[in-house]
Amino acid sequence: MINNDYKWYPVYTRSRAEKKAYEELLRKGITAYLPLKKTVKQWSDRKKIVEEPLIKSYLFVYISAREQAEVMMTNGIARFIYFSGHIASLPEQQIEALKLLLATESELEVFEYDLKAGEKVIVKAGPFKGMLAELISIRNKQRIVLRLEQMGFAISINTSVAFIEPLLD
Structure with missing residues (x-):
């Protein structure tokens, strides 16, 4: 279904x-x-595996420009994503790569914020939960280096980036 008018x-x-x-x-x-990931949800009386969106509030459509209005008239659709003043489009290879990545059933995490070295963060989970820190570096998604404000030294922590979040002023 390759057509140059469709993106x-x-x-x-x-x-x-x-x-x-x-x-x-x-x-x-x-x-x-709609890329979906399987997660285990815990209720007071049971656990259940559910599928939830990999990227909250996003899905992808393969359409021509003349179908944009029809997409916008769909219940639940808020808007197209814009980049540099134009409606953003993605290459077919990126969608295929995302499908392939989800097919591997590896543990995926999507972060809604972009963390940078020097940012003040708060640790949300693990033994340092509640501590304020400065992010020194991210070696990979599972190993981060934090300068712990209360202790005055930097420590390399084997944890997920999902366990820290930017400190809002």
């Missing part, structure tokens, strides 16, 4: 409306892709 576009959905918007797009005959 993959990321669209932003209303909060928690990704699956419903995806299903409605398919009902309209629009090719769409």
Whole structure:
């Protein structure tokens, strides 16, 4: 289904409306892709494996420019994503790479913020939970170096970047 008029576009959905918007797009005959990951949810009486969006409030549509209005008239769709004043599009290879990555069933984490060296952070989990720190470096997603403010030294921690977040002033 390669056609030069058709491109993959990321669209932003209303909060928690990704699956419903995806299903409605398919009902309209629009090719769409909603990357899902499996996670274990814990309730007081049971655990359950559920599929939730890999990237909250995003899905991808494969359309021509003349179908953009139809996508916008879909329940749950909030807007197209813009980059440099134009509607952003993605190469087919990126969508295929994302599908391949999800097919491996490896543990994936998506972060909604971009952490940089020198930023003040707070540790959300683990033995240093609640501590304020300065991010010195990220060696990979599982090894970070923090300067712990209360202790006055830097420490390399084997933990996920998901366990820290920027400190809001």
